[in-house]
Amino acid sequence: MNPIDELRAARPAHLGDRPVDADTRAAELARAMSGPRRRRRGTIPRPAWGLGLAGAAAATVTAVAVAVIMSGGPATPTATAPPTATPTAPRVTLSAREVLLAAADKADRQVEKEGAYWHSVTVGRNLYTAKTGGYAVMDRERSEGWTPSATGGEQWGSSRRLGAEPATAADRAAWERAGSPSEIEVVVPGKGLGGLTLSTSEGKARTSHTPLVDGDKVFWLGRNVTMKDLRGLPGDPAKLKKWLMASYAGHGTESTSEEMSGDVWLFKVSLGLIMDMPVTPEVRGAAFRMLAELDSVKITENVADAEGREGTAVSVEESYPRGGVSENRLILDERTGRGLANEFVVVKPGGLQADFEPGAVWNSTALIEAGWTDEKP
Template identity: 30%
Template sequence: MNDLDALLAAANPVAAADLPHGPRQEALLRSIIDEPARPSPARIRTRLRWTLPAIAAAMAITAVLWHVLVPQSIPEQRYVTSGPAHRVLLVAAERADQTGTKRFWHDKGEVGQLLRRDHDGHRYTLLVTFPTETWVPRDPIDGDSVHASDLGKVRIQPVSAADAEAYRKDGSPGPDENPRAGITVPDPPDGPDLAGDRIFEGDRARLPADPAELRMTMLTWIRDHGGLPAHPDAWLFREATKLLDSPGRTPSPTVRGALYRMLAGLPGVRNLGTVRDPLGRPSVGVVLRERTPALGTIDWQFLFSPSSDFVMATRAVVVRPGATNRELPAGATQYLTVKQTAGWTDRPPKHRLPGARR
């Protein structure tokens, strides 16, 4: 068995009950195990009934052991060491190194996603947005982190004039848990969830400050918790931007700097230059393009402040639709996050955080 065969066997263990067992297989097996002194037919049938499941069980056990003892190898990376995107991300890394922390991280923003509705012959696309607010104490004595998404303040906006007309003819429905009575607003996808990949849930407090070690740590974690993603660089791009988007949960300045440096070394990251964020503010943008069967070709955009390491927005822009978003036009922003205000503060929230001891 060559290495590829072994990997395929490990990924596809076959249960004994799944193996074909008929006259042809029985005859073939007889020709392999027959002895010069042939036993009676009844004895042959008994032996075959026991031998086939035993062989299959041994193969399945071997495949499982191979998978356990020989895990997927972390792919080597071709590090990028120059270029416009590399330069702007290194500048952001240096700013992150110098960012101090205070008692609380506080941010307010919005999450938006496109929603396609087909109801009573009316088809239209809506942009659904709702506000978010996060409080993260640096010290557990100040309480537990709170991340609130106010579904009671959902805004619904047709994307185009044609969508607005179809929406009006459908009765301009508002948010409602009953899809017959209104618009069912799903919970927002959590960054990489949109692409179907598992999100990084490792111990952020133990992330290394070296970008190469950081990459290895994150990929090892995802490998050991469900397997490597189909596109590791795209997964790292999305997960790193998500970690940077929440400094309260990744408070170490050196780790934030390492995240920016890891992004700077990823192949495929392009510089967008100075672009406007969803609120019209100037920002520095970088992007990584990914091709998937479900989402088609997607540009994952990361927009940050020209003067600090503050993350202003993230966007998933459809370049070419796939199986799950075929109704969306090219250029549509399928998913976005935007921060209106964000920063470290010593001023506590109006109401004490859950679990606060001072």
Template identity: 45%
Template sequence: MNPMDQLRAARPAHLDTPVDARTRAAELSAAMAGPRRDEARRARRTRNARPAWVLGGLATAAAATAVAVTLTGTGGPVPLTTPHAALSAPSSDRPVVRLSAKQVLLAAAESSLKAPATTGAYWYIESEDGSAYEAGDKVRYVVHSTGRGRTWVARSPHGTSWWVSQDLGAKPAPGSEDAWKRDGSPTTWTIDVPAPKADDKGASKRIELDDKAGRPSGNPINVGDKVFDLAGRNVSVAELRSLPATAGALKARLLQGYAGHGTESGESMDADSWLYQVTSGLLSDMPVKPAVRAAAYKVLAGLEGVRSLGEVTDALGREGQGIARAENWSGGDFERQIIIDPATGILLTDQIVAVHPSGAYAWAKPGTATWWHAVVKAEWTDDKPVKVDPPGGEPVKAGSTDSEPAKA
């Protein structure tokens, strides 16, 4: 039985069932719990159109805000947990199929080539992001802060791309409820997190978490026609659509941006870890052609150190095949994990999981997901953005300004 036949046999039947917008919205409401609203606004006002789907070093990711779907080895397998529940093979009477990482990634590449070519005025991304923090005054426990992001990226270089984020509140992580009650059942938390810049070692910043959901906030995200950060460089939709469609050429193109450190921090990063991160980000959120997606999966398959986690469940309860690679940061040893549906070539979730954390992350038990980015929808559409006007106000349908040139 070849890898694709094995994957078809193992694939949950519900993944072949189309999900309508209303069902997706209901699943979103049930699954999310919200990012920091003030940080979210600041994240989108960066100078070079670097959307929050750009992933930097661990310190940056752990303090990242929600938005709108990437070598030092650590040895054996990591005991896995998702942000919301234990990651494990789904309970089923069918036999568990464990493929190698290369088999899974090459199957995803094959599926990507079969995906229909679609078009539209906007590339639409709907996602959930979250972070785990240690909190509590009387007793320490883990709090999850998650949120929803929606992004409309204009295909036209003269269009305005728009991003809307909503803080849906924070809550104790599963398994932390008893400790939270012993702490007095607080509804707000003050958290000290590492400073996002690697050269601020030892520094921290204070964030406030609240269990109440905030109103949507948003703003334009493009600077001219530049709307994505790829490999440390701002690029346009047209540049993404012209990326090379072979693994060797794509790898060489991406490595042009490698400078020995993360794309969003000065923290040292080896080339393969950097390439794993950047390539995963491309697969997660960017409107590349099917052949380029296939090439990206082949780039990942060719990296040393990738391992298969088998069939796992992501933060939104979706089943897929897990792929992991060890990464060493100033905060200890972690794994960058992606969860994909190889039968469709869709990257469901990208997350950072603690292996041997230290320093500011010493509280995280091995297997704890400290940050995650789950893509709910990524597709071309002709539907105009649902803007927020004014920022922090109620969403309104976009008007004729969508065809006007963006202002830097």
């Protein structure tokens, strides 16, 4: 797969072929071609942003601990008997299936009231390596979208760059040694793709609007779908899987030259259902139950997203034709059954990720809010 195909493959599946402006395309370039930092000799690989990932390449992960109350035995030691140790609650781990089924139950209970627009707010983060100085740079952008519930309307979008900054205290020191530049030229791996210059200043909000594709298409879900399609998806996990897999053709969500297993494809496409698509609570719950039946899904507990919110990560591994493996993970809030963020983590460096550290998060999209509104953009 050439670099351009890899760029397309890293684009979130549910965004599909919607028109995008130059700033958005630059962010997508980061998603496919950039990595958080170069491996440094003699250093211990560490995840970006201080995430609680105990090792992205670990073969075994644990889930939420459940306290088991134990009783029995004297409350205090007697004069003739030695003190008894206070029993500790044993750690009980849940399987990926159990965690996802629990999340499904919470998702089913979500309450919604349909409005004129489906509104969502996300913050995207991409890490780069500075061309001079070799320090890691985090670029951030806030995006907002309004999708009309009625056909024939327009889809609105707003984006604002939040500015680039050194990723850690050590990177900040290196940035300062380089003269604290306000414009940072960063490395974009891939032959012929050129460089990219990031500003440390916040940008102005830019708003755009476009007619719906064909007058009624609103999202991509293996194929272009209408609001009626989304609202009419089956709440039964087996039927939902059958509906989605009807669009699976053995390759990736973007490139026909990229082979992809059905499990990985289903996971990628389903993220939109859980994260930010206007589906019913029953369908969101069905998506969790559908993923619970995938053998390739793994769980990592106590993971903080880029916004500092702690959750449980549900993930699958993606292998790239040019080498390397990434973990594609959904961080969810088990208390509510809502998705918090979608992240890509380096598991095995290779190809365009050959110089990236295992455990590094090279792209993150944090969902700030999503829901119905009657307020116009």
